[in-house]
Amino acid sequence: MLLSKEKIKRVADFFLDILFPPICLNCRSSLPSQKLLLCPLCFELLEINSFLHCPECGQRIVNLKFSCPHQASFFLAAASNYFPPIPALIHYFKYKKLEGISDFLSALLIVYLKRIDLNLSSFYITYIPLYWIKEKQRGFNQAQILAEKIANYFSLPLLRTLKRIKNTPSQAKSKNFQERQKNIANCFLPINPSEIKGKNFILIDDIYTSGSTIKEAVKVLKENGAKKIIALVVAKA
Ligand SMILES: [Zn+2]
Ligand SMILES: [Zn+2]
Structure with a gap:
């Protein structure tokens, strides 16, 4: 069975999350997904x-x-x-x-x-x-x-x-x-x-x-x- 690109990516993300648990890049508290980059508190600190x-x-x-x-x-x-x-x-x-x-x-x-x-x-x-x-x-x-x-x-x-x-x-x-x-x-x-x-x-x-x-x-x-x-x-x- 051929795996779709999307599926391969999901599997890769799964293993990456086990090896490198997602953390906030600023305060290093844990996150549900690395895609978020920041926790809500650090996100609040952003000023534009x-x-x-x-x-x-x-x-x-x-x-x-x-x-x-x-x-x-x-x-x-x-x-x-x-x-x-x-x-x-x-x-x-x-x-x-x-x-x-x-x-x-x-x-x-x-x-x-x-x-x-x-x-x-x-x-x-x-x-x-x-x-x-x-x-x-x-x-x-x-x-x-x-x-x-x-x-x-x-x-x-x-x-x-x-x-x-x-x-x-x-x-x-x-x-x-x-x-x-x-x-x-x-x-x-x-x-x-x-x-x-x-x-x-x-x-x-x-x-x-x-x-x-x-x-x-x-x-x-x-x-x-x-x-x-x-x-x-x-x-x-
Ligand atoms: Zn944070
Ligand atoms: Zn000036």
Whole structure:
């Protein structure tokens, strides 16, 4: 008898649940199914923002206009803040590629984008690339996965605009802002400058901490003629 794909998956899930009992990714309490990712209490902790922010001072931005003196070169769109349960979700998304997390995090981004209520129809979706060796080791680029889901949901064009030409150390490992800035300098090149010129972009990454990676990517996009840029992340630190 041939087993259907669905049946094989159910059997596999059954054994996985015995070997790795489903737990809340944040507090590790037990769950009826790993598909839930979080227990009700940790789910309640999730907060979704409803504004764009200045990437320098965090001030809220209305109608794509800065009211602070920074006049930054891009707008920061952070769906949430880097508080529990977000760090656990990002960790499992990035390093374990746990099934279901990318859908969960992109749903968070979608709810947020709907909340800020911007007309996105003139925007192209793009994302922060990984260095090819890192992408090969990890097997995927987490920013690209989110970008594909967002582009798909809002029916916006997805464009690969940048390539990473340096294998920079993980941001978490470099000590201070200057060091991070130095590591990241000149690490991106445009893939096709004529495809960047004159376009508005939503530039996707997983988190915004020091901002040095996103700032460097924005710099290259702007140098190649990009107009408005909204940096969209799951959470800002
Ligand atoms: Zn929990
Ligand atoms: Zn500001």
